[in-house]
Amino acid sequence: MQDRQENSYPSITLADCTACLMCVDVCPTGALGIVTRNGVRGFRRYPKLLYEENCVSCGACSLECAFGAISMKHKAGVSGMGARS
Ligand code: SF4
Numbered sequence: 001m002q003d004r005q006e007n008s009y010p011s012i013t014l015a016d017c018t019a020c021l022m023c024v025d026v027c028p029t030g031a032l033g034i035v036t037r038n039g040v041r042g043f044r045r046y047p048k049l050l051y052e053e054n055c056v057s058c059g060a061c062s063l064e065c066a067f068g069a070i071s072m073k074h075k076a077g078v079s080g081m082g083a084r085s
């Protein structure tokens with residue numbers, strides 16, 4: 001887990017994500033959306049950075065995740081959240 005970094009975006013490691021969706025709830029800008037996909041908990045609803053333009057790099061989603069599934073990556077290192085989700 002990491003907090004705010006300028007020009008960074010959340011990257012989700014799907015293997016660690018329990019689909020609790022707390023990160024979606026805590027995001028102040030609605031940048032995280034929900035997609036149905038097959039992850040570690042089977043075919044469920046998982047978070048995804050659907051609205052990258054809304055992300056203000058606050059790091060709240062990363063801090064909220066109790067499972068360490070979200071790390072903040074510099075913009076250049078993330079292609080949406082799909083890069084690792
Ligand atoms: S808070 Fe963490 S475990 Fe929960 S849905 Fe978000 S990334 Fe997955």
Ligand code: SF4
Pocket residue numbers: 009010026027028029030031032054055056057058059060061062
């Ligand atoms: S870093 Fe902040 S604005 Fe960006 S997705 Fe996470 S909670 Fe939302």
